[in-house]
Amino acid sequence: GENVEQxxxxxxxxxxxxxxxxxTYSDSASNYFPWYKQELxxxxxxxxxxxxxxxxxxxxxxxxxxxxxxxxxxxHITETQPEDSAVYFCAASITGAQKLVFGQGTRLxxxx
Amino acid sequence: DAGITQSPRHKVTETGTPVTLRCHQTENHRYxxxxxxxxxHGLRLIHYSYGVKDTDKGEVSDGYSVSRSKTExxxxxxxxxxxxQTSVYFCAIxxxxxxxxxxxxxxxxSWLTVV
Numbered sequence: 586g587e588n589v590e591q592x593x594x595x596x597x598x599x600x601x602x603x604x605x606x607x608x609t610y611s612d613s614a615s616n617y618f619p620w621y622k623q624e625l626x627x628x629x630x631x632x633x634x635x636x637x638x639x640x641x642x643x644x645x646x647x648x649x650x651x652x653x654x655x656x657x658x659x660x661h662i663t664e665t666q667p668e669d670s671a672v673y674f675c676a677a678s679i680t681g682a683q684k685l686v687f688g689q690g691t692r693l694x695x696x697x
Numbered sequence: 698d699a700g701i702t703q704s705p706r707h708k709v710t711e712t713g714t715p716v717t718l719r720c721h722q723t724e725n726h727r728y729x730x731x732x733x734x735x736x737x738h739g740l741r742l743i744h745y746s747y748g749v750k751d752t753d754k755g756e757v758s759d760g761y762s763v764s765r766s767k768t769e770x771x772x773x774x775x776x777x778x779x780x781x782q783t784s785v786y787f788c789a790i791x792x793x794x795x796x797x798x799x800x801x802x803x804x805x806x807s808w809l810t811v812v
Contacts (some may be wrong), residue, residue, distance in 0.1 A: 586756070589740070619800060628787065628803040631741065674739055684730065684755065685801060687740040 587612040587679050591688025599696050604665055606691045608675035609657040617678035618658045620653060624671045670695045699802035700724040703788050707808045716775040716805050720788030729771040731763065733784040746771055761792035778811045
């Protein structure tokens with residue numbers, strides 16, 4: 586089955602700098618790649634997603650890139666702010682499997 | 698919040714006792730899921746449902762059973778709770794009837810401690 590690896594497990598950046606989180610997936614049939622943000626004690630919430638027919642998607646300070654050949658995708662956060670501190674999860678969906686497989690998560694800390 | 702309610706939100710139970718967690722949705726979604734979240738493991742799928750009485754196993758289904766007798770309710774049962782089942786349990790729904798490849802939304806979570 587699908588396997589998703591996420592790196593790094595922890596990331597600390599200075600406020601205003603950029604943060605990048607990377608994920609790799611194993612099944613070339615995967616075609617949907619969402620990112621979730623989870624604040625302490627809260628539910629994971631979708632922040633951005635990308636499908637395999639596009640290579641990049643942006644939403645204000647957040648962008649996701651996808652490299653289907655290499656089977657990896659990345660989350661980019663620019664001009665980081667304290668409220669960006671959270672755990673971020675990537676995920677991949679296998680066509681026809683009706684389920685998401687998640688990475689292990691990255692704890693992002695923004696230092697003022 | 699996609700109309701998802703989980704109950705109970707917090708529970709402490711003893712080893713060997715049965716426990717049932719309930720997920721209730723108000724928007725008639727076909728696909729429902731149960732995930733557990735543990736440090737270092739991310740979110741792992743326990744079971745999911747693609748319709749009334751239609752369920753399938755996820756990657757960590759051992760020790761868990763599920764039932765879906767109505768569209769709006771998806772129950773997760775631990776027949777005999779063990780300490781390894783101490784976790785945060787999230788119910789989720791998929792907004793599309795296609796399930797895979799479409800966004801899922803999570804409930805608020807149920808914190809279960811087995812002592």
